[in-house]
Amino acid sequence: MTETFIIHLERASARRPHVDTMMQESPYPARIWPACDGAAMDSAVRDHFISGPALFQPAYPFSLSMGEVGCFESHRSVWRHMVDNDVKVALILEDDVAINPAEFRAALAMAESHIAELGYIQLQVRAVKPPFSVVEQSGPVAIILPQVIPLRTSAQLVSLDAARSLLSASEQIDRPVDGFLQLFWETGVRPHCVVPSGVSDLTQESGGSTVSRKRSLWQKLIAAAKRWTYRNQVATLSRKHT
Numbered sequence: 356m357t358e359t360f361i362i363h364l365e366r367a368s369a370r371r372p373h374v375d376t377m378m379q380e381s382p383y384p385a386r387i388w389p390a391c392d393g394a395a396m397d398s399a400v401r402d403h404f405i406s407g408p409a410l411f412q413p414a415y416p417f418s419l420s421m422g423e424v425g426c427f428e429s430h431r432s433v434w435r436h437m438v439d440n441d442v443k444v445a446l447i448l449e450d451d452v453a454i455n456p457a458e459f460r461a462a463l464a465m466a467e468s469h470i471a472e473l474g475y476i477q478l479q480v481r482a483v484k485p486p487f488s489v490v491e492q493s494g495p496v497a498i499i500l501p502q503v504i505p506l507r508t509s510a511q512l513v514s515l516d517a518a519r520s521l522l523s524a525s526e527q528i529d530r531p532v533d534g535f536l537q538l539f540w541e542t543g544v545r546p547h548c549v550v551p552s553g554v555s556d557l558t559q560e561s562g563g564s565t566v567s568r569k570r571s572l573w574q575k576l577i578a579a580a581k582r583w584t585y586r587n588q589v590a591t592l593s594r595k596h597t
Contacts, residue, residue, distance in 0.1 A: 357444040357467070357512075359385035360436075362429045364392060370450045373557065380454050382463060383446055388433060390450075393425030404428070406527040411541050413588035415530035416581040427532040430508060431525055434518035444470055445513050451558045452480060452509045458553030465496045466512045466549045473498070474517030475536070475544050478510035478552035490547065497550055503593045504537040504546050510554045517544045537589055540596040 359381040363374050378385045393401065405419055433447050446463070459478075466476040469490070476498070483501055490498040513521075524542045525535060539545035570578060 356442075357383045357446060358442055359383045359446040359448065360388040360433045361385060361448045361450055362388050362390045362433070363450040364390035364425075366392070367450070374450050377448060377450070377452075377454070380456065380459075381446070382460065388429070391425040391428040391432060393421035393423070393428070396424070396428070404527060406529045408529075410527060410529040411535075411538050413585055413592065415534060416585050417578070419528070419531065423531045424528070426508070427525070427528050427535070430532050431522060434513070434522040437513070437515055437518040438522060441515065442518075443515050445518070446510070447508075447513055448510050449508065451556065453555045453557045455553040455555070458551050460553070461494075461496050462549045462552050462554075463512070465491070465493060465498055469498050469547070470512050470514050473545075473547045474514045474520075475546040476512045477505065477507075477546050477548045478512070478554045479505055479548055479550070480507060480509045480552070480554050480556040481505070483548050483550055487548075495551065498547055499550060500545070500547050502597055503590050504539060505548065506533040506537070508533050508536070509556060510552065511546070520544050534589075537593070540592070 361374055361377050361381075363370065374387060378387065396404075401424060405424060409415065430447065433445060436442065437445055444467075462478055466478070470476055473490075483499060483505055484503075485501075487499045487501040490500055492498075520543045521536075525532075528535065535542070536544075536546055
């Protein structure tokens with residue numbers, strides 16, 4: 356049976372009414388899944404979890420924020436629960452998304468028919484940039500394989516086999532969870548996307564991000580240059596391993 360897990364940080368109380376609405380809109384049995392607060396983690400556990408040297412190439416050019424660490428561990432805790440409890444398929448949602456019921460049902464119907472073979476199917480909140488190949492299309496709904504896996508972990512359908520592989524590959528981390536998922540040649544799991552997804556982003560409306568950090572203008576300019584270089588490196592390796 357497929358289950359829905361809505362990752363929610365308890366202190367983000369402004370989002371709780373929206374989470375309750377998401378529970379009602381879920382097509383599967385749903386539960387609110389307690390998000391990990393990176394700042395509240397045991398420091399020894401957190402220090403072991405975050406790798407000093409880069410684990411994968413390209414090396415991630417930023418230090419991880421506590422929010423990013425917590426977000427990664429929140430997803431890992433769902434994967435761990437799937438493995439420990441033999442949950443065959445999970446719909447994993449973050450608590451800052453809105454659902455268009457008709458589009459969402461159509462997207463999930465298409466994703467369900469492919470999840471056993473593909474393992475991880477994103478329901479993106481933004482348009483998926485080409486190049487990508489179309490795996491299957493029915494009317495306006497399609498399963499696509501992007502050359503570069505899009506960032507964001509707002510919504511995804513995940514199989515038990517994929518959860519097991521991702522959990523094993525992330526015993527230590529060196530980048531945010533969405534950046535980790537891009538490295539399919541390292542994880543053994545290549546995410547696909549279903550479009551249109553019927554999912555949109557409500558981060559600002561639901562109280563703002565619980566992951567982002569504040570930077571000065573100069574820091575933002577330096578970060579933008581590093582991010583541009585890193586993303587080009589990811590794109591190069593993605594093409595190489597396609």
